[in-house]
Amino acid sequence: MKIITSTFLTNFQKESVCNLWNNEYPMSLQYKSISEFDEYLNGLSEKKHYLLINKQGIIAAWGATFKRNNEKWFAIIIDSAIHGKGYGTAILNEIKKGEQHLVGWVIDHDQDSKVNGDKYRSPLTFYTKNHFNILPDSRIESTTISAVKIVWQEE
Secondary structure, eight states, X not given: OEEEEESSOOHHHHXXXXXXXXXHSOGGGOOSSHHHHHHHHHTOEEEEEXXXXXXXXXXXXXXXEEEETTEEEEEEEEOGGGTTSSHHHHHHHHHHTTOSEEEEEEEOOSOOBOTTSXXXXXXXXXXXXXXXXXEEEEEEEXXXXXXXXXXXXXX
C-alpha cells in the first residue's frame, strides 16, 4: 500500500472515494450522486487529499484536510476490509505531518447502519489511541449525524 497526496481528485478517484464513503459511512450520510459528492468537495477550502492505494491500484482509504471556521479540519474513510491493520494510523500520521492542530467530527455511538446492513462502528477509540482529545461539549446533532468534536494538538 502507498499513500499519495493531491490537491484535487481525478474523476475516477472522485468516484472511488464517493463509493468508499457510501459503503463505509452510515446510510444517513450517503451521497446520491457523484455530482452531489463533488458539491461537498467544492465547498471545502484549502483541501488536500490523501489516498491509500493498494497493489491493484484501488483506493482503500481516503483522507482530507481543509479549512473551516479558521481551523484545520480532517476527514478519513477506510475500507472496513483493512481495519485493524495499521493503515488508518498510517494515513492519519501522514495527515498530521506539517500540521500543529487538527479537528474533526466523530460519530460516538454504534447505532447507525451502513448500506450493507452492518452496524457503523464508532472510530472514537481509534482517535483517542492516536492522541486526539474529545470535546464533549462540542457536538453536532442533526437528522443525518450525531457526532462529537475531537482535536489533536502537536506536542
